[in-house]
Amino acid sequence: MSLWKINIFRKAVSNLIVVAIGIMIILTTLIPLFIYLTSTRTDIERIIRIYEDFINLKELEKLSVETDYISSTSEMFYLRNTGSIPIKIVRSAIQDADGIHYYTLNILIDVGERIGLKQIFDQLNLPYDPAKLKYVVTARGSVYFIADQILRLTPGPQQGGNISLPSGGNPFVPQTSLFYWNFTAAIKNNKILSYYSESDDSCSTQGKAWVGRIANYDNNVLTINTTTNPSSTVTLSLKTNTKGCVSHVFKELLNLEGSYVVVIYYRIVISSLLPQLLQQNRVAVNISFYLLTTTGILLGSSVITFEWAPKSDADYLVYSGYTAIPVFQPSSGGVSGTADLIATVTLTQINGVGKYQVGIEYLAFQGVKVNPILVG
Structure with missing residues (x-):
């Protein structure tokens, strides 16, 4: 082999070696980099999934x-x-x-x-x-x-003016509650007068206050029996656009001395006695509370009105809420003395027909002294 051919061969081999070394350097650099990038991407995706799961779980907290x-x-x-x-x-x-x-x-x-x-x-x-x-x-x-x-x-004043809740004591705990056993004691002491009307909202017919169970509801409530049949609970039978009502007067219940705002917490129960199978009958419910002082001053609360659509003949509505009646009058320096509480529930049949019984499960008061009711 001639000398120039040997030189060409050596040069070719050296070039191949250089290329091979270069490829090895590139591979030893790129492969770890590729593995690192792939691993990093996997870690990032895993972190994103963990974060998304965390956010999804956080949104489920309430x-x-x-x-x-x-x-x-x-x-x-x-x-x-x-x-x-x-x-x-x-x-x-x-x-x-x-x-x-x-x-x-x-x-x-x-x-x-x-x-x-x-x-x-x-x-x-x-x-x-x-x-x-x-x-x-x-x-x-x-x-x-x-x-x-x-x-x-926590209820506050519902009307304008410089009216505030009385200071002192725990503002979150009602001072006195009336449960069914207190209702019973008040009835025995002739402290509850009950009225109703089956055809309008006058509540002009006197009934007999009674504590017991109304249709479909398991707890005792204050309701009304008719005077003609003391064992028969008053049932309001209504047609479209007709009204009926029940009303209870709690005689000399509250002592307004030093009161600014009387807060009344309540639970009203209304039971439906007719099956609502053919149409979605609706009834408007109106709940109101008034205070009548011994001096003849009538203090009224905001009236609560809403609609209810009974779903079956075993359906009942339990409505709990509160209302505030401002009693402080700057012009006269306040209202004092005892007051009657008047609680009225009026039903207006919007469409169809309905039969209803109404009861009060409890009343609770804040910002006012409740005159004691003898239990026995």
Whole structure:
């Protein structure tokens, strides 16, 4: 082989070696980089999925503040888990005269379960004052403002002017409640007068106050029997555009001395006695409360009106709420003395026909003294 051919061969081999080395360098650089990028992309996708799952679970959390106005203790406000997953409360913010303080908590609330706000204060060894609980934080980072919800649930004046709730005492606990046993005692002492009307809203026919069960409803309520048949509960039989009503007068029930606003909490029960199979019959419900003082001053509350469509002959409506009646009058310096409470439920049949029985399950009061009712 000639010398020039040997040189060409050596040059070709060296070029191949250089190319091979270059390819190896590129491969040893790119392959780890590719593996790293692939792994990083997988990690990023996994982190995104974890974050999305976290957000989805967080959106399933729901906490709401509830009230129990018939409670005779300070255990009146509750937190209920209305979401679809368990919720763990891990932080809280409580405000006092020195500012807002942050506390660590460990409270688990299962789906549908409720806990008293007092449980939070007990775990922190703090005096119970629900209005100071600004907010709570869950383990997933959801923030629920508590004090704001309490303020919305706690009634205030419903009319204009410089009217405020009386100071002193616990503003969240009704001072006195009337349950069915108090209704019974009041009836025995002739402190409840009951009236009804089956054809209009005058409530001019006197009936007999009675405590017992109305159709379809298992709890005892205050209702009305007819005077002609003391064992027969008044039933309002209504046709389209006709009205009927029941009314109870609680004689000398309230002592208005020092009151500014009388707050009345109530639970009204209406039972339907006719099957609603052929059409969706509707009835308008009107609930009103008035105070009649011994001096003849009539103080009225805002009237509550809504519609109800019974679904079957075993259907009933339970309506709980509150109303506020301002009684402080700047021109006269306030209203004093005792007052009768008048509670009236008026039904107007919007379409079709209906038969209804009406009862009051409880009344509770705030911002006013309730004259004692002898029990026996």
